[in-house]
Amino acid sequence: MTGDPLVDLVLEAGPRVFDADTPQHVVETIATSPSLHWYRDALRVMSMKQQAEMFTEIRAIGRENREIERKAVDGLGLPYARIPGRVWGSFEKLYGVGCWQDKAFMDDFLYYHPECKIIVKRGTRGQQYLDNGR
Numbered sequence: 001m002t003g004d005p006l007v008d009l010v011l012e013a014g015p016r017v018f019d020a021d022t023p024q025h026v027v028e029t030i031a032t033s034p035s036l037h038w039y040r041d042a043l044r045v046m047s048m049k050q051q052a053e054m055f056t057e058i059r060a061i062g063r064e065n066r067e068i069e070r071k072a073v074d075g076l077g078l079p080y081a082r083i084p085g086r087v088w089g090s091f092e093k094l095y096g097v098g099c100w101q102d103k104a105f106m107d108d109f110l111y112y113h114p115e116c117k118i119i120v121k122r123g124t125r126g127q128q129y130l131d132n133g134r
Contacts (some may be wrong), residue, residue: 006031015042020093050090062115081106081116086099 002008007029010017018030030036050118061082068107091109092099099105 004030011036011039015039015046054084054087054090057086058116059093060084060088062113064122065118067117068118079117081110082118083109083116
């Protein structure tokens with residue numbers, strides 16, 4: 001082991017405990033130590049798997065959103081997007097609790113994942129909106 005009790009604890013517990021709350025010196029030790037390449041490889045594989053699962057959930061939400069016909073309602077502030085729970089939790093862990101209430105953050109997320117946005121197809125007076133090719 002490394003001799004640092006926190007680093008040793010993280011190594012013993014495995015890659016699942018390595019998250020945004022891991023102390024910075026532990027992260028730096030694992031990142032720079034040539035003998036811990038096996039741990040970095042496990043983190044990389046786990047991260048790629050988690051990312052693939054999140055993209056799968058985003059695509060599934062996108063398919064569901066295309067089937068939803070949302071009617072606009074004046075002043076009620078209906079949701080204009082649906083975010084999968086795993087994505088919501090991961091991003092809050094990464095960027096901080098409340099990041100989804102930040103308009104710039106939400107706009108940026110929907111720019112890269114437009115399938116999460118709910119498209120309004122009907123107005124309050126029954127008028128039909130264009131489908132924008134979807």
